[in-house]
Amino acid sequence: MQLTIILIVLIGFVSTQVPIPSRPDGYGVGGPADAHVVIDMFLDPLSSQGLHVIANVTNRNLDAIYLYTTKVFENQTTWYNDATKSMTIPQVIDSLATFVNQIGLVSKDKFMVGMMSDDINDETRISWKYACSRGVVGTPTFLINGVITSAGPSWSLSDWKSVIDTILATNENTSSNVKDCPTGQSECNYAPHKSQCCLAGERCIANVGCRC
Structure with a gap:
C-alpha cells in the first residue's frame, strides 16, 4: 500500500477571477500520484509566498520545500502578531529573508527578489483560490483522499495511523x-x-x- 502527502499553501488575497493553475497545485513530498491514500495538507507558513519563492528558486526541490515549511513553523513565534506589530511589511519580509539565508536554503538577495516577483505573487493568489474551492476556511486543514477530516495539529502518530491503516487494510x-x-x-x-x-x-x- 502506498501513501502520498501534498503540501498546499493557503493565504489571504482576494481578486475577482479564479484562474486554473498551470499544473496541479501543491508540492508532493512523498509517494506516487496513484497511492491508495493521499493526504492534502493546507498550510499557512507565515509568508505563503515565501514557500513559492523557495519552490521557484530551487526548481521545486522537495527537500528545500519541506525544510522551509518545517523551520518556519519551528520558529513561527518570531513572526506572531505581537512580535511584528511595530514592524512594517518590508521589515517582516526582510526578517524572513534573513532567516531563510541563515538556515542555508537560498541567499537573502534571491529570496527578496522572489518576494517582489509578480509571477510568484500570482502563484500564491491562485493557491489561496484553489484552497477556497476545496472548502478550506482555515489552516491547518487536512484532506484524506479528497475529504476534509477532523485532523489537527494535536493529532499524534497513533491518531493518524488509526485512520490511514484502516484505509490501507481495506485496499489490501x-x-x-x-x-x-x-x-x-x-x-x-x-x-x-x-x-x-x-x-x-x-x-x-x-x-x-x-x-x-
Whole structure:
C-alpha cells in the first residue's frame, strides 16, 4: 500500500477571477500520484509566498520545500502578531529573508527578489483560490483522499495511523489485477495490486501503466 502527502499553501488575497493553475497545485513530498491514500495538507507558513519563492528558486526541490515549511513553523513565534506589530511589511519580509539565508536554503538577495516577483505573487493568489474551492476556511486543514477530516495539529502518530491503516487494510483486500490478457497483449504489473494489458508497441511503466 502506498501513501502520498501534498503540501498546499493557503493565504489571504482576494481578486475577482479564479484562474486554473498551470499544473496541479501543491508540492508532493512523498509517494506516487496513484497511492491508495493521499493526504492534502493546507498550510499557512507565515509568508505563503515565501514557500513559492523557495519552490521557484530551487526548481521545486522537495527537500528545500519541506525544510522551509518545517523551520518556519519551528520558529513561527518570531513572526506572531505581537512580535511584528511595530514592524512594517518590508521589515517582516526582510526578517524572513534573513532567516531563510541563515538556515542555508537560498541567499537573502534571491529570496527578496522572489518576494517582489509578480509571477510568484500570482502563484500564491491562485493557491489561496484553489484552497477556497476545496472548502478550506482555515489552516491547518487536512484532506484524506479528497475529504476534509477532523485532523489537527494535536493529532499524534497513533491518531493518524488509526485512520490511514484502516484505509490501507481495506485496499489490501482489493485487487485491480487483470486475470488474463488477450492474445497479443502483455501483462503490466505497474503498481501493487494494479495491472493492465499492454497493446503491441506499448511499454509497462512503473506507477503509470501502459504507455506508447
